[in-house]
Amino acid sequence: MTNSQVASLTTAQVGRMLGYSTQQVRDLERLGVIPSAARGANGYRHYQEKHLVALRAYRALAAAIGPVPARQLMPVLIGGTVEGAAAQIDDLHAALAGERSRVREALRGLDVAVQDSTEVFGDEDAMTIGELAQALDVRTSALRHWEREGILHPLRTGSSGSRSYGSRAITEARVIAALRAGGYGIPPIARILDQLRGQALTADAQRILTDRLVELTRRSVALLAAAGALHDLLDAAAAGGLRPQGATG
Incomplete structure (x- = not known):
């Protein structure tokens, strides 16, 4: 899916696409599992492709290591360096x-x-x-x-x-x-x-x-299955696509 196709998604749309409720999407954003969404003049959140990438990565990680460790790790993967994120993923396999x-x-x-x-x-x-x-x-x-x-x-x-x-x-x-x-x-x-x-x-x-x-x-097989989603996450981080975005009008 191209960025133009997901230039602006509502909370409900993101939830339907990834199998989460609107409240779960908001909670995962609050916990730093996905980047902060831009807000329109009316205060509504506007989600983009980077949020879908992060949610897919979280969902795949949660299946492999459990929801709580995945919630703890995602902010590190999103906010840190690409090298650091890759090292964290390597550590999961090693553990x-x-x-x-x-x-x-x-x-x-x-x-x-x-x-x-x-x-x-x-x-x-x-x-x-x-x-x-x-x-x-x-x-x-x-x-x-x-x-x-x-x-x-x-x-x-x-x-x-x-x-x-x-x-x-x-x-x-x-x-x-x-x-x-x-x-x-x-x-x-x-x-x-x-x-x-x-x-x-x-x-x-x-x-x-x-x-x-x-x-x-x-869990090892699930972590291998998560490789594609984690690769997309690292690609987005390398391109600067996971950086917080300011509010839009």
């Missing part, structure tokens, strides 16, 4: 790739936990806090934090009360480490562990991480 890698690593960690849980475990196989931290590649402070949060339960031995991690504690620590690597916080991990105790060790945790991997793949 999704990094999270996908962490979830895959978490699933591998759960597989190790399953294998270890079937092995015969003697008292001599118990680990100290330092040994367990090294085995999981985490800090001892992380193990202490998990204990304070009530999701890890080492035994206390000797007069000094040194921590000792037996079979169950080691396996649960592996599950915790795997889920933390997958991006999960303490409350959902606590719920998972409560469900797993006395049941199949990591079935629920594996399902949750697998579902997370599916969702990350969907």
Whole structure:
């Protein structure tokens, strides 16, 4: 669509073209998701092609990363430099790739936990806090934090009360480490562990991480689908087409 075809659009027209209500269009303008519209002498807004470009980019971004992050990012893409905007988009792809890698690593960690849980475990196989931290590649402070949060339960031995991690504690620590690597916080991990105790060790945790991997793949595909709209946005920014415009008569 050429600029001449959309030289001046009302709020309602823009909403119909992009699937938003008039109030949503006004709200997105107020939040800086789209450039400010010029106002006529009667106070009515006049939208142009650049507003459609920005709204298409926002809609595509929202499908990929969610409406709230998209609303936060759009003013940066519109108001910053083209180089900065391109870097932000690159960061989105990198963040999704990094999270996908962490979830895959978490699933591998759960597989190790399953294998270890079937092995015969003697008292001599118990680990100290330092040994367990090294085995999981985490800090001892992380193990202490998990204990304070009530999701890890080492035994206390000797007069000094040194921590000792037996079979169950080691396996649960592996599950915790795997889920933390997958991006999960303490409350959902606590719920998972409560469900797993006395049941199949990591079935629920594996399902949750697998579902997370599916969702990350969907978001990556959605971000790729947004490439055209984001390219148009960067083109408009490079041409200065997203700069605020003064009121017209």
